Amino acid sequence: MFAYIKHGDNQQFLINMNCCVFQLLYYIRNKVGLPKTDTIDLCDESGTMKLFFLMKPPGEYAIKFLTARNTYYICRVKRGSPGTRLQNAYLAFVPLLKTPTPELIDALRSQCDMLEKSRLKTLKMQEAAQKVASAESSMKLPTISQAPQYPFPVLPLPLPATTHTSTQPLESGKRKKGRDSCQGP
Template identity: 40%
Template sequence: MFIYIKHGDNNQFLVNTNCPTVVLTEYIKTRLGLAESELIDLCDERGVLKFLFLPQNSQQSARGLLKAKESFSVCIIKRTSDGAYNSVTSLLSGIDPAVKETLKTQIDNLEKTRLKQLHTVEARMATSEEINAQALSTKTTKKRKKVTHASAPDEEVQRHTGDRKSRN
């Protein structure tokens, strides 16, 4: 099936969605003369992003994410060097201010979600490090106990051996 890609001053072209989303986005970048490194997404006429650039969607079939015969405009997603979502810009001229606000709200929410996930991962790493430190501490204590126990029987063996020698 096909979808319409709108860009510029009401220009559009058809795109076949029977492919992975990564292939679809690369084709759109080539068709619009955008850099390969550019992060793009599609949004519908209401400004709802399709999040084609997210890892869980990159290998999924575009046909499953985009409804056939609908029109979508191309948006450029800007990120900072640390991965934070900074802004979104539609490549369609004369976009409605309500659509711009919808796009901004979605990027803000995406950034909040990214930060929550980052904090969760950091908390898990900290917990994991604490558990590893406790395990290491326990191992060290056990080793010391083993060393203490290992030397005690030797002394007893020497005492007993000494007692036997003196009896003979």
């Protein structure tokens, strides 16, 4: 199975979709001449990102995410500068086309904004969880010496009486009858 990749000034090439996503992105980077440090992804003609750069297992096959004989555009994922407050922020998805359509740019911008909002929401939830965990760890829990003292001794509860209290096995040939018997009469 194959698909088309468009880039630059209406240039295109074929890709084999029957390979893992990691190999596919490596091939595309080399074919277009992008550095290994650039984060790239693909989007379809309507601007829907495939979000390959977020995949945890990069060994998944591209055929699961791409449609045969469709056209995809290469997009560079712009993140914040390292060492700054925005180092992990999603700043933009930039199509590597000479003249992208305004609809494509709008679709990519809205997806980038949604992804950044989701990242910030997750970050806030993690910070809140850390605050709760630190507050719980700073609370003083009573120690054994501070445990309440009862004015009476605490005794263990008696065990319920059973019908067969002997530790000796039943005599051979005799079967226990009743509800607990697995065999018939």
